[in-house]
Amino acid sequence: MAAIDGPLELTAGDEIQVRNPLGTFRRPTATTGWRSWFTTVDHKKIGIMYGASALVFLAIGGLEALLIRAQLAQPNGQVLSPEAYNQAFTMHGTTMVFFVIMPLLAAFSNYLIPLQIGARDVAFPRLNALSFWIFIGAGLFVYSGVLMGHIPDNGWFNYAPNSGLSYSPGHGIDFWDFGLQIAGIASLVGAVNLIVTCLNMRAPGMTLMRMPIFTWMALVSQFLLLFAIPVITVALFLLMFDRLFGGNFFVVDQGADPLLWQHMFWIFGHPEVYILILPAFGIISEVIPVFARKPLFGYPFMVFSGIAIGFMGWGVWAHHMFASGAGPVTVAAFSLSTMFIAVPTGVKIFNWIGTLWGGKLRFTAAMMFAVALVSQFTIGGLSGVTHSVAPADTQQTDTYYIVAHFHYVLFGGSLFGIFAGFYFYWPKIFGRFLSERLGKLHFWLWFIGFNLTFGPMHILGLQGQPRRTSTYAAGMGWDLMNLLSTIGSFIIAIGFLVFIYNVVASRKNVLDNPDPWDARTLEWGTASPPPAHNYDVEPSATHLDEWWHRKYETDDRGKLRRRDKIEYLSDPNFDASSVHLPSPSYWPIIVAAGLPLVAYGLIFTYWLAALGGLLVVGGLFGWGFEPSVDPDAGHGHDDAPGHAPSPEPEPVAVGAGAEES
Amino acid sequence: MSATTEDTELVHAPTAHTEGHHTSTGVSNEKMGMWAFLGSECLLFGGLISTFLLLRGKGVVRGPQVKDLYDIPFTSVSSFVLLMSSLTMVLALSAVQRGLHRRARVWLLATALFGLVFVSGQVYEFTTFYKEGLGFSTNLQSSAFYVLTGFHGVHVTIGILMLISLFFMSLRGNLPTEKSETVEIIGLYWHFVDVVWILIFTVVYLIQ
Amino acid sequence: MSAAAAPTTAHEETVHGAGHAHPGDGKYVQIAIILGVITAAEVATYYVDLGVALIPILMVMMVVKFGIVAGFFMHLKFDTPLFRRLFVAGIVLAVAVYLAFLASMQYFGNDTTSEINRHSLGVPTTELT
Numbered sequence: 001m002a003a004i005d006g007p008l009e010l011t012a013g014d015e016i017q018v019r020n021p022l023g024t025f026r027r028p029t030a031t032t033g034w035r036s037w038f039t040t041v042d043h044k045k046i047g048i049m050y051g052a053s054a055l056v057f058l059a060i061g062g063l064e065a066l067l068i069r070a071q072l073a074q075p076n077g078q079v080l081s082p083e084a085y086n087q088a089f090t091m092h093g094t095t096m097v098f099f100v101i102m103p104l105l106a107a108f109s110n111y112l113i114p115l116q117i118g119a120r121d122v123a124f125p126r127l128n129a130l131s132f133w134i135f136i137g138a139g140l141f142v143y144s145g146v147l148m149g150h151i152p153d154n155g156w157f158n159y160a161p162n163s164g165l166s167y168s169p170g171h172g173i174d175f176w177d178f179g180l181q182i183a184g185i186a187s188l189v190g191a192v193n194l195i196v197t198c199l200n201m202r203a204p205g206m207t208l209m210r211m212p213i214f215t216w217m218a219l220v221s222q223f224l225l226l227f228a229i230p231v232i233t234v235a236l237f238l239l240m241f242d243r244l245f246g247g248n249f250f251v252v253d254q255g256a257d258p259l260l261w262q263h264m265f266w267i268f269g270h271p272e273v274y275i276l277i278l279p280a281f282g283i284i285s286e287v288i289p290v291f292a293r294k295p296l297f298g299y300p301f302m303v304f305s306g307i308a309i310g311f312m313g314w315g316v317w318a319h320h321m322f323a324s325g326a327g328p329v330t331v332a333a334f335s336l337s338t339m340f341i342a343v344p345t346g347v348k349i350f351n352w353i354g355t356l357w358g359g360k361l362r363f364t365a366a367m368m369f370a371v372a373l374v375s376q377f378t379i380g381g382l383s384g385v386t387h388s389v390a391p392a393d394t395q396q397t398d399t400y401y402i403v404a405h406f407h408y409v410l411f412g413g414s415l416f417g418i419f420a421g422f423y424f425y426w427p428k429i430f431g432r433f434l435s436e437r438l439g440k441l442h443f444w445l446w447f448i449g450f451n452l453t454f455g456p457m458h459i460l461g462l463q464g465q466p467r468r469t470s471t472y473a474a475g476m477g478w479d480l481m482n483l484l485s486t487i488g489s490f491i492i493a494i495g496f497l498v499f500i501y502n503v504v505a506s507r508k509n510v511l512d513n514p515d516p517w518d519a520r521t522l523e524w525g526t527a528s529p530p531p532a533h534n535y536d537v538e539p540s541a542t543h544l545d546e547w548w549h550r551k552y553e554t555d556d557r558g559k560l561r562r563r564d565k566i567e568y569l570s571d572p573n574f575d576a577s578s579v580h581l582p583s584p585s586y587w588p589i590i591v592a593a594g595l596p597l598v599a600y601g602l603i604f605t606y607w608l609a610a611l612g613g614l615l616v617v618g619g620l621f622g623w624g625f626e627p628s629v630d631p632d633a634g635h636g637h638d639d640a641p642g643h644a645p646s647p648e649p650e651p652v653a654v655g656a657g658a659e660e661s
Numbered sequence: 662m663s664a665t666t667e668d669t670e671l672v673h674a675p676t677a678h679t680e681g682h683h684t685s686t687g688v689s690n691e692k693m694g695m696w697a698f699l700g701s702e703c704l705l706f707g708g709l710i711s712t713f714l715l716l717r718g719k720g721v722v723r724g725p726q727v728k729d730l731y732d733i734p735f736t737s738v739s740s741f742v743l744l745m746s747s748l749t750m751v752l753a754l755s756a757v758q759r760g761l762h763r764r765a766r767v768w769l770l771a772t773a774l775f776g777l778v779f780v781s782g783q784v785y786e787f788t789t790f791y792k793e794g795l796g797f798s799t800n801l802q803s804s805a806f807y808v809l810t811g812f813h814g815v816h817v818t819i820g821i822l823m824l825i826s827l828f829f830m831s832l833r834g835n836l837p838t839e840k841s842e843t844v845e846i847i848g849l850y851w852h853f854v855d856v857v858w859i860l861i862f863t864v865v866y867l868i869q
Numbered sequence: 870m871s872a873a874a875a876p877t878t879a880h881e882e883t884v885h886g887a888g889h890a891h892p893g894d895g896k897y898v899q900i901a902i903i904l905g906v907i908t909a910a911e912v913a914t915y916y917v918d919l920g921v922a923l924i925p926i927l928m929v930m931m932v933v934k935f936g937i938v939a940g941f942f943m944h945l946k947f948d949t950p951l952f953r954r955l956f957v958a959g960i961v962l963a964v965a966v967y968l969a970f971l972a973s974m975q976y977f978g979n980d981t982t983s984e985i986n987r988h989s990l991g992v993p994t995t996e997l998t
Contacts, residue, residue: 228704852943
């Protein structure tokens with residue numbers, strides 16, 4: 001069949017160069033082995049890679065935290081110099097926010113969204129691979145700077161004018177700046193991709209209000225990313241011009257106002273907080289109903305409170321700046337809006353409690369992490385409300401009270417939620433159980449360690465210990481609390497090691513049932529781990545908690561009973577060769593490799609930037625002319641005629657896919 | 662291969678494949694993706710425009726003010742050219758949709774040329790400003806002005822590259838009517854860039 | 870989702886039906902002429918002293934041009950409301966957030982008490998002109 005039968009004067013031959021773009025190399029075909037991971041466009045593999053790399057960054061960021069705590073264990077600590085201390089807390093914050101929690105949530109979003117909505121893949125599988133590789137490039141780029149001694153030291157918020165050339169010579173800030181710009185591209189691409197996936201790739205019958213709650217929360221957070229990333233990009237962009245090209249945006253001598261950066265950063269920064277927490281809320285909203293054996297209490301309220309948080313999250317940013325002299329009107333307005341945002345968050349907390357209430361609770365490791373999130377996030381949320389009261393906040397600003405607060409929401413909240421997700425979804429993803437015994441040990445170590453580390457910080461903060469200060473004198477009354485805090489942090493580290501051991505040891509705990517928790521959502525209806533094509537036949541949904549309804553029915557007397565026969569949504573004997581899946585591609589990793597080169601180039605030598613630019617542009621062209629589904633890959637089709645196949649994304653912009661068998 | 666030839670034919674019928682896969686909302690992924698991206702771009706340009714407004718309000722320590730250097734008649738002409746490129750863009754799309762490929766190529770090329778005229782105008786403007794003593798580092802306003810308009814110029818340049826790619830795709834017969842959506846999506850980007858210039862022209866140049 | 874279950878015919882309708890709804894070339898040219906006229910009017914304000922009315926007049930013309938290009942050239946008027954929502958979400962958010970931002974940076978006039986606050990914090994606030 002001719003490649004294209006267009007009504008054109010100049011019809012090219014059958015085999016246009018579309019097959020082998022630029023004639024450089026053949027399209028990758030491997031689906032197993034190490035090479036397949038570099039070229040994969042499978043959302044599940046990409047999700048696993050996000051998770052694995054984020055865990056590596058978690059270990060690194062954790063080590064930085066231990067350094068900080070070791071320095072602060074006693075007054076007049078000598079572990080780190082003041083310079084090294086600044087670098088440690090900067091890298092700790094940056095790593096944990098951008099290279100740990102965000103990618104961990106991206107891991108869950110990538111892995112789960114297509115499965116939960118009954119799709120075969122995301123809307124743009126190659127863009128998905130691109131986001132991942134760009135993220136990896138960003139992480140490696142920032143840490144390559146660290147290895148070269150160019151370490152940022154201005155905090156993760158990087159306030160102006162301290163970030164300018166006169167106060168921060170050297171390239172540390174440049175590496176930070178470019179690293180986050182690159183990571184931002186990854187998040188933006190991912191956001192577009194996942195938003196389109198949620199809206200457009202749903203299985204028949206999967207209406208918006210039947211979408212699993214995790215997918216909903218992830219969708220809201222992708223919208224937040226979509227709109228927040230450009231704001232930080234502008235700020236980073238201006239800073240880049242200041243530092244590398246002689247711009248004046250944050251140069252006070254020229255009349256610049258340092259508040260410009262603060263506003264830009266927190267306009268991004270506050271939605272970012274919800275980006276970090278909402279998917280974690282989503283995860284535990286999946287975990288709690290399963291282990292309470294009840295449907296999620298008030299699903300529509302959960303959805304709309306999530307959306308409300310997403311909206312209101314845009315109107316509270318200046319509460320990070322109450323001490324900066326923003327003016328009474330600004331302070332009053334943002335103070336009020338901040339108090340209001342506690343309402344939808346409270347709705348969520350009540351709904352979780354309502355779900356637990358009267359449930360047949362099973363305290364698995366996942367459930368324990370989830371319940372811990374509810375309580376710890378509530379503590380963090382309450383201390384957050386105290387920040388919204390501007391006079392109190394002026395007292396708390398830049399003290400350990402703030403540190404305690406955001407660790408309660410980001411560690412006690414996000415990270416606990418993510419680990420609930422690990423214990424819950426591990427069997428789904430790998431077909432292996434994490435040991436419950438070790439999991440509970442991990443939980444208790446973290447629960448105790450976490451509260452021991454960050455609980456005392458509330459008191460330290462109210463006693464006036466300033467954050468971002470490398471040491472303190474003896475006799476301030478801070479010694480004991482700091483020591484407790486340091487002990488707690490090492491307990492957390494031990495807990496993490498237990499988790500790692502659990503992961504390694506889990507190889508033997510093979511699953512005998514793809515649905516070990518008797519769960520509710522579609523993804524548990526397919527095999528564990530799911531086959532590459534997710535579902536043999538595109539599932540259709542008739543209920544919220546579709547899988548539950550496929551397993552249980554009410555009998556004549558209205559009592560719930562398990563159906564006699566349950567049909568799983570994938571069969572090991574299924575002939576997968578008939579399914580039409582997007583083919584692997586080299587282009588995402590090539591394009592992604594160009595971006596750090598551009599950044600090195602702009603910092604050190606423009607030649608490298610030109611090379612990187614060529615790689616990006618060339619890669620995009622190669623990408624554009626490569627069909628998303630390899631025409632050479634053997635495939636037929638299992639769907640009935642007219643029932644179009646599920647996810648067959650097209651080349652992004654300049655697409656010229658030749659379709660033939 | 663289990664599939665029969667007949668199956669394959671059905672599956673690969675051009676309409677089933679090239680455009681508008683069946684999706685939950687009935688619209689194509691690519692187009693929705695582009696709209697989401699444009700929504701995101703609003704915040705990007707919004708940030709740059711607000712930064713410019715803010716820094717312009719602060720006056721200058723040294724060097725000329727940007728507003729003293731504006732050549733309004735010149736910028737008006739280049740703004741008009743960019744505006745008209747939106748017309749040629751939409752005409753190109755309409756031609757592709759109706760299968761008039763030769764005409765589509767003319768319009769695509771015209772759009773790219775108009776874009777090029779605009780970018781050249783910007784380069785000329787920048788050089789003139791520079792000669793009149795307004796370097797990038799001269800003062801707050803100059804940094805903000807060059808970054809905002811330059812960033813827009815980069816967007817136009819990317820658009821031109823995509824338009825030229827479309828032109829060559831069409832020339833090689835890779836842009837049949839079934840693929841008109843590709844033109845439409847790139848058109849969306851192009852119109853958006855034009856719309857941003859409508860804002861910039863008013864807010865940056867005309868309101869001082 | 871009815872669309873999901875719909876056979877190929879319905880799907881073809883979406884693809885081609887959208888094309889029919891779009892205005893013809895003549896209409897596009899008319900729209901462009903309107904845009905051109907508005908632009909000419911905008912430029913004309915530069916040479917006429919309109920006093921305080923200048924900014925509102927220019928803003929209205931800008932919004933009208935924006936609307937026309939987005940509505941007709943970008944087909945928002947004819948396409949699915951979903952696209953409009955995505956785009957309008959971005960615009961509304963951008964306008965709201967950046968207006969609040971400019972307001973708190975005292976772009977629209979001074980909040981005098983804050984000047985005092987900032988003096989006491991040693992932050993430079995001098996208007997340099």
